[in-house]
Amino acid sequence: MKMQYNLPCNIAQTLNIIGDKWSLLILHQILVGRETYKEIHDELTGIPTNLLSERLKSLEIDGLIKRELYQSHPPRNKYTLTKKGYDLEDVFNSIILWGEKHLDTCYKKLVHKNCNHSIEHRYYCSNCNKVVKIEDISVLDPNEQ
Template identity: 60%
Template structure:
């Protein structure tokens, strides 16, 4: 994939990796346990085989997924998320929460498994060992 954004911005640089059509949905399928090409394709109605193949190769080259051969004839692969890919679960959760608040038709919600009530995102400072509500974005010294 070609980098779309040449901006000194974490959001722009992240979108260069995961911002293409279908990419996040492919990662999400692997996250929820659909780990073969056919499982992913069958769950993403409308994606072509060529596009899915391209997305999987790209995600592997970016280090978000790993592949392992599970059948030699014909060659078939299983896809798993790397640590970097698994870290996108927080992004998916944030999108689910945003959708719960802002979409006219919402399909999912995040719940606490113990009590079955909805949850919110909380920011935590490991230095102070406390939850915080006064977060801000700061430049990184390079």
């Protein structure tokens, strides 16, 4: 059974879904095109097979991936991200950007496909049509409005 945070916090509640060991890495493998159990397992050196099976089931229950049978004997499934799962792409990119800035060894970089130069993360307000500085962002509790 997964450890659950019992806090009224978006971060804590999101971690209840994707914060256990391997889940984000599994989701990232599916995002980059690895669809089968074998493809995912081969890329995630060190993950026990029973844990991969458990995480895939949990991610399906949480609505982040969907499973589709592509072979019946023996049963083989392919996994794809749902819309909810694809919405984690910004999280993956933010983690990559953080790693570029803070890891001793940088393994991946985010670059603009057209010119191959590094990109930056920006916040944008669609109401004002402006880029917003981080110091001008506040966290709002909708229950306190």
